[in-house]
Every structure is written in structure tokens, then in C-alpha cells.
Amino acid sequence: MAPGVERSFTAASTIEEALAARRQGASVLAGGTWMMRDPRRGVDLPEAVVALHRIPALSKVEVEPDHVVIGAAVTHAALGRALRGSAGFEGLVAAAEGAANPGIRRVATVGGNLCALDFAAADLAPALLVCEATVELQTFEGPRLLGISDFLKDRHALLTEAIVTRIHLRRDLIASAHIRLPLRQAGDYPVAIVSLAVDRNKRCRIAVGSVEPVARRWTALEQAMAAGPASALDPQRVAELALEHNDFQGRDGKEADGWYRRQVLPPLVKRGVAALLSTEGVAWL
Amino acid sequence: MVVTFQLNGEDCRLDGDPMTPLVDILRQERFLTGTKAVCREGFCGACMVHVDDEAVPSCLKPIGLVQGCAVTTIEGLSSGNQALHPLQANFEAADAVQCGMCFPGMVMSLSAFVRDNPHASRPEIKAAMVGNICRCTGYERIVDAVADCLDQARKAGQLAGGIHV
């Protein structure tokens, strides 16, 4: 920042106020756990920020019989508390309660986790992919709803003119699981993440995070599983299919090489299926 | 920007860059050097303080976000001249502290934890310490001291509503 220039800081109390500040060039500040490390990445902190923590609508989780709405400024800890014990959301709860470390989880928000551009290891991304979440944005042109896959793919462009306000989930899952592989337990970023879910039609959804730059569904494996009998939810069998249909290009990074991230996927899938089978929701198998 | 908040029970008013990390204000302007800035990335836990009773890393907390909040540092927990927090007393009794660099953060994380989890198991204590790195003591003695603290409080019937800070 130029010497003598005072940084602008707006604590918005409404979404409209936040959007107005955004329109004038302010960057969104949620928990700050990503942004405050910008200087260590050689990036200057923004000259103007707009904080979301005083907007009540963005800080609540609404749990309804058929759907759930998560405010973008909800922290990981609050999300875990709100959904713990809700059948079908075991994976999302595990992601919210297993990411980072307890102090970060009390501060880091859902919106911040999804909007930290170039962060490949976001735990909530694959967990929300298997929920087939819808992302609600407030753009300069008005509100917009987008599937989470499209949001993750296009977020660089989308976020130049938008704020993520809410995440919408249908309650159509009967069980889910979230398996992550950090090199140590002490708050490291996961090397690879596998999220799995079974929906009411007994279809299995699988998503992978941290292996490629952007989390995505593992469609090839989902199709291979759908082609088999329902009893295909056997950990060993699914791990064999995962090996056969491993179409990931692992990214090289500080914690691990790309080949390693790719190679650990079948065993993680095996653990994930075992975790799914231990939930009440799939007792029918 | 002017930011006002409560610091260890007293009013605090600052005029400065709202994106300054709270840890720098504590150490450099308020000389509360119990809070350590070690990794500055949220990984080590040496800078933990309570903001509105929640243990959070102060290295990643811009002061603009503490406007109107209550901040407690290790100095606010006990000045050293008065009775120690039960957890501090247990750490001292168990001789769990070596160089001491990690300990203010360890105490701030775990004091909030014992307050909220009076019946915590050993694995739960360990999970609560995931973000507090100690390079000297070895964690088992710290876990022992926390477990002892909870045990003593339960026996003394103190824990109906948790240990209070």
C-alpha cells in the first residue's frame, strides 16, 4: 500500500452494503485465515476490505426437513455443530471437523474455504460436491445460483463481481463419508481427499480434492460402480475399480508429488467405502 | 481506522491499520509479550488468545475484526501475582513446561477446552491440542496434566458448568 494511504475497512451489516463496497473495489474478508497469509505468499493485503461477520443472514445454518442452507460466513466449527447427527451429512461434518486445527476451524468460514482461489486442498469442496450443493452468489447484476462443480471451475472469473452468500443442500443422501490424508495430524493440508455419499436411489457419488488443482467428481468410478450390482459397495471391489478408473493427473506440491497423490486414491476409496458401510444409513447392505 | 475492544477486562482504543494482526498490537503496542508470534500462519498455536471466550490464533486476526470484542491474553488469565488458573497450576505441578515458548498458547487453547469439556477423554484432549506445537516437552505430560486438572475439578465438584476462566 502506498505510504500515507489509509486502508479502508467496512464491516457490512447487510449483503447490499457488502456488495456496494465490493463494487467500489473492496475485497471480501471472512475469517481472514487465508487472506492474512497473503504477505507470506508475496501478495500485498488489499487496500480496501469488506468484512462479512456482522451480516446475520450469512452466519446461520438453517436445517429443514428437506433442505439445509448454510451462510457463507458460517465457520467450520459452527457447521460441524449444526449438522452433527444429521443422517446423510456425516461426510460434510467430518470435513468441517477434520480440516486444519481447532483454532482455525473456529474462525475459517465456508465461503472462505470455497473462495480461496488456487487453494487445491479445501476439505469442504469435495464434501459439498457429493452433496451436489448449489452455491448462491450476489452479483452486481443480482442473485445467481450455480452448481458447486461449475462454481469451482469458474470461480476465478465469477468472484471478480460477486460475493458467495449461501450454500443450499438437498437432504437426499442416506450416508456419506470424508477421508483425508494429511502427512501428519498436526493441521497439515491433506495430500488427497476422497468424499463419498450414497443417495436415496442407492447411487454412489464420489469426489476427490487436493489431487488436481480443483476438486471434482470421480465420474468414471461412479459409472463403473453404477454398472455393477448394489452389493458393489464392497471396499475391496471398489478399490479395484478405483485403480482401474484412476483418471487423475496429480499436481506436484510442497506436501507431495503428483504421482503420490494419485496413487493413494484407491486405498482412500477403500477406507471411504468402509466408513460408509459403518453408518446407519447403509444398514440395508 | 479507530478500533475499540476490551483487552483483559479494560477498554482498549487503537488508531491504525485495521489489517494489523492482533498479535502485533498485543506485543508491540501493549507489551503483552506472553502471546508469541512464531509461525504467523495458524499452524503452531503459540499466539492463541481468547476472543469473546473462544481460543483463536491472534496472528491471523486482523484488528478490524476484533472491534467490540473481548480479548483475553495469557496475562489476563492470571498475572502471576495472584492464584494461577487450575490448568496452569497443574502444568507447574507436573513440571510439564520446558522452554515455555509454546505454553501461553497451550494454556489459552486448553483453558477454553477444559471450561467447555469437563468430561473430556484423553483422545479428546489430544484432538484439542492439534494446533499447539511443543518442541520440548513431549505431549504426553501435557495431556496428563490436563487429565489431572479435569479429574481434580470433578472430584472437587467444580465442574457442574465447567472450569471457569
Ligand SMILES: Cc1cc2nc3c(=O)[nH]c(=O)nc-3n(C[C@H](O)[C@H](O)[C@H](O)COP(=O)(O)OP(=O)(O)OC[C@H]3O[C@@H](n4cnc5c(N)ncnc54)[C@H](O)[C@@H]3O)c2cc1C
Ligand atoms: C494452519 C492452517 C491449516 C489449514 N488446513 C486446512 C485443511 O486441512 N483443510 C482445508 O480445507 N483448509 C485448511 N486451511 C485453509 C482454511 O480452510 C482457509 O484458510 C479458510 O477456509 C479460509 O476461510 P476464511 O473465512 O478465513 O477466509 P478469508 O481468508 O477471509 O478469505 C479467503 C478468500 O476468499 C475470499 N472470500 C471469503 N469469503 C468470501 C465470500 N463469501 N464471497 C466471496 N469471496 C470470499 C476472500 O476475498 C479471500 O480471497 C488451513 C488454514 C490454516 C491457516
Ligand code: FES
Ligand atoms: S504464530 Fe499464530 S499460530 Fe503460529
Ligand code: FES
Ligand atoms: S516447552 Fe518448549 S516448545 Fe513447548
